[in-house]
Amino acid sequence: MDFCLFKRLEEKTPLIHCITNYVTVNDCANILLACKASPIMADDEQEVEDITSICTGLTINIGTLNSRTIDSMMKAGKKARSLGHTVLLDPVGAGASALRTETAVKLMDEIDFTVIRGNISEVKTLALGSGKTRGVDANDLDKVTDENLESVASWAKELSKRTGAVIAITGAIDIAADGDRAIAVRNGCSMMGMITGSGCMLSAFMEAAVAAMPEERLWAVTQALCAMGVAGELAYDRMKAMNAGNSTFRNLLIDEIFNMTDEKLEKGARYEII
């Protein structure tokens, strides 16, 4: 397959509406700009339909969920889909509270998402109504390994069939699946778990990817997974060379997306069809 994500992003510069948490929102905005998309954050019920109408895509992220914004998510999601926009769900912390689980399930039931991206615990919560979420991180028992890769890929494909969304499960090994195919991505490094927001940033960036190439959703998602992983690997090398720590790593990670090209991506990407 042809690595073309960054060329497409540069051509389309999609404007992405984000309804997201207040912890990592700044990083989400900066990574969207880094990949040549544009962010707009808006979460008031009175304006989300107006805002999403001028955009190409929408990310709904349920971190720091609150009663005020749940209705906004629902309204924006429905409006965006009615306009044919791509819409991504990041079910941050699904499984960690009844509010998050129920909201994520309700969003999934009522909105026809283009992509659902979470860690294995979060996606399992959505898929099976189970899964143990340790806060916003995946539970160790839920890890994707070479041993369970095929079975996880299999239920990810099932979930994709049921929801119509491309499913992206991220961790040491990432999985992307539509109803027919599943792909494993082996880029990235453990340092990405030592900053806040690597998942949220990936979701925002992934939404920009599918907005830029909606006709090839699975390949857009796969390239986004590879690109974020390659950026993490490059950022880690720079961090070590600087004797720096996690805060600098966060900046370097965004910087590497800013400086990413399809050539670098192709060279660094490690993925396989499962």
Next chain:
Amino acid sequence: MDFCLFKRLEEKTPLIHCITNYVTVNDCANILLACKASPIMADDEQEVEDITSICTGLTINIGTLNSRTIDSMMKAGKKARSLGHTVLLDPVGAGASALRTETAVKLMDEIDFTVIRGNISEVKTLALGSGKTRGVDANDLDKVTDENLESVASWAKELSKRTGAVIAITGAIDIAADGDRAIAVRNGCSMMGMITGSGCMLSAFMEAAVAAMPEERLWAVTQALCAMGVAGELAYDRMKAMNAGNSTFRNLLIDEIFNMTDEKLEKGARYEII
């Protein structure tokens, strides 16, 4: 004219109350500290009058606007003006949703702002009830160029006469205008559009500038425009030397304001009376 902004800021260390969006709020706080002002963020209706009373100036920024904070903006703005404080409006995304346009217009009608700062699309929306805003960025068709500079300056002066506020329109060429005079500022670089918050940070910093020298508002605004642009130019050079990207650029931009002096500002400033 005499470049004295940073000396004044150091002498007065104005405490600035910010009612602002949750995307760039941290950067706004850090740039206020960088220029030797102090930030305090508070947006609850029950406390905004108390908070603004202990401050010297107020910035109202309508990014991530929500119903809860609109009343707070109104209350704080009126209280601050009744105490003789300087108050700046940043109409982020005016034109992008009815809620933002109506709120910005209502704020402008009811509060006697000291400064209004936005991109050309946002300010046009306020001035003419038109303008096409592409999300939070200015629309290309609205660009300030050498060709339309005089006509933009002319309506900026009109808007200043009508509102009593100094008008600051930012873009590749910035314009500052009061009822009598207009100034064009040619500092800055396109990299400033590749991070989130360069406009919000400028607004916070500009409010500190007018709070530090309220008797010379137009000159305070002009110096703030030049200073932000010079900082952007210096930060860009450092970013390139480091092979870094937009996240690092954001840090370097704030750092350059931290290290700015009136001498550096005078040396780098490029402005002309229109």
Next chain:
Amino acid sequence: MDFCLFKRLEEKTPLIHCITNYVTVNDCANILLACKASPIMADDEQEVEDITSICTGLTINIGTLNSRTIDSMMKAGKKARSLGHTVLLDPVGAGASALRTETAVKLMDEIDFTVIRGNISEVKTLALGSGKTRGVDANDLDKVTDENLESVASWAKELSKRTGAVIAITGAIDIAADGDRAIAVRNGCSMMGMITGSGCMLSAFMEAAVAAMPEERLWAVTQALCAMGVAGELAYDRMKAMNAGNSTFRNLLIDEIFNMTDEKLEKGARYEII
């Protein structure tokens, strides 16, 4: 006493629930990850009890307080204490508005805090019902100096007796006190006051410290104070070597916590029993 904080944090990796302001929340999350704890931010009344139940500790920070989250703070604090979790109060800006003062006092009355951490003006407001807070910074008249050290230590011990909480007062000289003992910490540098969030970050980190070693609260708090100060000193040296400014300093400060060890801490710590 034995410097063991970072070993304990690494062993226990406590999950810390933060109800905190939207200005510095990202920095709080990253410093928790830097010290090998994990953050989860959640402030909706409907989920705070669920969320705090899966955690080890809770930080309540009243910056950008609003009516919606006050009830959440109360509920989460009571639930966390009922489960035996450690809970820290950071009364940001107490004294600056009636809402903040009353909320801080009410929280202190109804929740049995493990630690209360603030600047001298904030803690005085709680202790004496007086104190002049200049925004979120301590008032100069309130400064802890070698002259008033003993009297401040004495009322800190009283406040600890009254509340049952370890009291941490931070400034040029920090004080930690329980009912019996008071300790002065002389680490840190004035640069820490030139960024937003050094207090909020310290509170989040300090809560992780007591969550990791709840049986030795005063010693956990003292080590956290020393560690933050040593990190500040190291970060300042690196900032100067890079000709950088406050935004880079913020990143370096978190990086230094990321790279901190008990050996470095022991070497750099400057504290004395008062």
